[in-house]
Amino acid sequence: MRTTYYNTVPQVQDQWPIRKALTLSDVDITHPFLTLSRQQVETHIVVYMTPQQQEHLQAEGQVGLTAQDDDNGDMYTMKLKWRGSYYNLIGKWGKVVRGKGLDVGQEIRLRWFNGCLHFSVPQQQIVAIPPPARPVAAPLVQDHWPIRKVLTSSDVDPNHPFLPLPRKSVEEHILVHWVPQERERLRKEEHVSINARDYDTGETHGMKLKWRGNYYNLIGKWGNIIRHKGLGVGQEIRIRWANNCLYFSVSEERHVATASGHDNWPVRKALTLSDVDTNHPFLTLPGKAVEDHILFYWTHQAREQLRNEHQVGINARDDDTGDVYVMKLKWRGSYYNLIGKWGKIIREKSLHVGREIRLRWDNGCLIFSVPQ
Incomplete structure (x- = not known):
């Protein structure tokens, strides 16, 4: 099947299925x-690696590969390392960064062809970043909020007050407006002091933005904001950067509707290689989806148990067959794993890469379905 793919799809120079704007990290x-x-x-x-490479990646969590810079023809011996919810390309990446003079905002393109990882960073693909020395004063439009997040149980916990924000959103909509020296300080010191203004009340808070690798935490006065605004799970916080200040707003009407219904599947995911590995059986689910559509319906005590013990026993029902399983939901920080009887489910339902699993929480039970 792999041979057929390469024989029928012509190698086009601009065919790059993976594209990414480079970030600070x-x-x-x-x-x-x-x-x-x-x-x-x-x-x-x-999916296009040899079976031996795939097995090595599953067993060792990383695999060696050859990478070619299509811009100049240079070849590198590198490694692809599985980190659970993402992969890291390591080895000679630092040399590539220095050799090509890579910077935030440039676009890297990648593809796999003839047993080799090909990459390209065309010079004309540099993303235009406006001079951020002092942003031009622009009217703050109330409905223009590029960063939006539905608050989860951990976001509104005053005992451990911090607001995690996705790295991509922060770097595209906040750091892009900073001067290079500020971005460099954030990278070196891992946190930078900022002013944060509550758009709803006009109050200004001295806070810090802390870099945590795959995301950023807003810390400092976040606990005070939780208490003063009475923030709770399901409310939406909106954030933007303007006039050298972080603006945020939490409107009262922004609660998430708790819709129900047999055909309502708020969590959907295409199964990946790791999801159907019976040697290490677990289903990985995105943190935001779980917290918005599953933990949202839990009692405070159940959420506290998950936060303290990092896992909680749950009942899971296969909506396709009616079978019920005793399983566990395990908190892994930025994502969750469904463990226990997952290996049995993989075998019984003959799950494979690309199948879509759908989930919802209903009447104290996790309901899932994998339609044929």
């Missing part, structure tokens, strides 16, 4: 690695 030569999304890697790279 991607071009950090002190800790050199390129982060790539798991779904893209498993859909466009791993």
Whole structure:
């Protein structure tokens, strides 16, 4: 099947299934690695590796490969390392960063062809970044909020107050407006003090933005904001950067509707290579989806148990067959694993890469379905 793919699809120079705008961590030569999304890697790279390479990746968590710079023909021996919810390209990545003078905002393109990882960073693909010395004063439009997040149980926990924000959103909509010196300070010191203004009340808070690798935490006065605004699970916080200040808003009407219904599947996922591995059986689910559509319906005590013990026993029902399983939901930080009887489910339902699993929480039970 793999041979057929290569024989029928012509090698077109501009055919790049994986494209990514480089972030601050991607071009950090002190800790050199390129982060790539798991779904893209498993859909466009791993599936075309040899069975031996795939087995090695599953068993060891990393695999050696040859990478070619299509811009100049240089070849590198590198490694693809599985990190659970994403992959890192390591080895000679620091040399690539230095040799090509890579910077935040440039677009890297990748593909797998003839047993080799090919990559390209065309010079004309540099993303235009406006001079951020002092952003031009622009009217703050109330409905223009590029960063939006539905608050989860951990976001509104005053005992451990911090608001995690996705790295991509922060780097595209906040750091892009900073001067290079500020971005460099954030990279070196891992946190930078900022002013944050509550758009709803006009109050200003001294806070810090802390870099945590795959995401950023807003810390400092976040606990005070939780208490003063009475924030709870399901409310939506909206964020933007303007006039050298972080603006945020949490409107009262922004609660998430708790819709129900037999055909309502708020969590959907195309199964990946790791999801159907019976040697290490677990289903990985995105943190936001789980917290928005599953933990949202849990009692405070159940959420506290999950936060303290990092896993909780649950009942799971196969909506296709009616079978019920005793399983566990395990918290892994930015994502969750469904463990226990998952290996049995893989075998009984003959699950494979690309099948879509659908999930919802209903009447104290996790309901899932894998339609034929």
